[in-house]
Amino acid sequence: MRVLTLFEVNTIGTSRAYRESEAIIGRSGAAATFQIHTKIPGGMEPESLSAHDSSVSIEESLDTMNEIFQEGGFNRFGLSNYLPGDVEKIYEYCQLRQYVLPTIYQGIYNPLARSAEKVLFSTLRRLGISFYAYSPIAGGFLAKSKEQILAGSGRFIEGSPYWEFYVNDSNLTALEEWRRIASTAGCHSAELAYRWIRFNSPLKGGLGDAVIVGANRVAQLEQTLGWLKRGPLDKEICDRIDPVWDQVKDSSPLGLRD
Template sequence: MTLPTRRIGPFTVSAIGLGCMNLSHGYEPFPAEEDAARLLNRALDLGVTFLDTAAIYGDGANERLIGKAVMHRRREFTLASKCGLGVHDGKRGLDGRPEAVVSTLDGALARLGTDHIDLYYLHRLDRNVPIEDSVGALVRAKEAGKIGAIGLSEMSAATIRRAHAVHPIAAIQTEYSPWVRNPEVAVLDACRELGIGFVAFSPVARGFLAGAVRDDRYSGSDIRAVMPRFLEPQLSRNLALFDRFRAVAQAAGCTPAQLAIGWVLARGENIVPIPGTRSIAHLEEDVAAAGIAIDPAALAAVDAIFTPGAVAGRRYPPAMQAQVDTELLPEELEDA
């Protein structure tokens, strides 16, 4: 199958990519390896040509999964992975030192079973290392042929500009959906100005805008179990917003997940959403959003629901927020 395409740096990719994290990280229970492999191959069959992973996902397990499952179809997709956020001495943390970038990249190449990753991101900003040093290591990796283009994840417009001065940045990856609007503060403008592609992770709000969350009884390993907006008393307020959102989707003739993805697609031609899922049925639903024309009135209705300050609770708890460089919204600054 063929999907509409968009440009991310030097790459032409399907307008909707696949975030592979869910298959190994963040949302248990994880599928069996054969089921995960089946989903990855189904994504390629559906015309998805952009797969996104990272070293931190399952502490390398996600990269190994992709290496086993789809590298025999390597010519069919653009491969993206990330460094800088990982497990160091048994603890999750940041390490943007050039030597750590090189070590993580070499490990990723081995896990993926390849000698080249198309798009390689610095996953988070290590505030103890100048961004110029981290990007410099990625430039040298590009010159060595190990990677094809450089990206940054969850970084501010100021950091993006500093990095771009060292070497052109191909893509910025940040969470973006109707209920996470932080990129609108400055990052989207910086991307448009500098000609950088934007990759939107969690476009269905970690399942919330697909109707997957109705209470806060999560497993202990579910990353939403510590995120304020997914917990009571904030969750009940947010579920009321979802009920309105679901009604808009029904009137528009699509599912809530498709409305969320369509909303992201409508925000700019340089934006590629990468929803993730453990379900082939949900994968097919998500990918089908590329062929649905969302009426502008429905998009306006979405914006009327998720007005500034409407969502209750912060995106991340303090410990996770400390690892994120992306700008806060005005209402988040007031709450700081």
């Protein structure tokens, strides 16, 4: 919490899926200083539906969410991983019934997963919903070399979800170019991704958009937040980043294709 305060971060995200995270945050008293974002299964501020549980109708889920809101259970309602068309249906259902409206959407977004730019972002803008980007360095893929990935470094064990998501010929070729761009920019390849998504991507802080930063250690968190203090990338660097997405977008299994 000391590091978060130092770098003027005011929000902490958690979930039941993150082991003891919720309990630790609760015991720490962080809620007195920070906004706490959490999720419900299948899916406080905001309470979030994190992808739809097909065993329960979305209408039933929304009815329940509004009841919890009316009881003071949370302050803001968020969605995660829904297709643009489903976001519109959810919004319209809530609006017609004068339910709490979703105001935050959490989705995957990074230089190798930019499908959200095509339809989702315009849908969210029209509905007044902010976008919170998770996996800004592609689960660590953009922080590693091709050799490290193929050796099974970190999460990238063959057969794992991260391997299936990211390890293909197009992405590995793009990763090599990404590291060359970072070298030209004089920064770490992970720093390049964080700064691009924070300052040079279509995300807009003035509209409430945000980047979700994860860390295993305090030192790692401090390093990442320090990188973000360096500000936007130069135009000539940004001009080399869009072609990286052009190279991988047709083969990317990630993102939304509504």
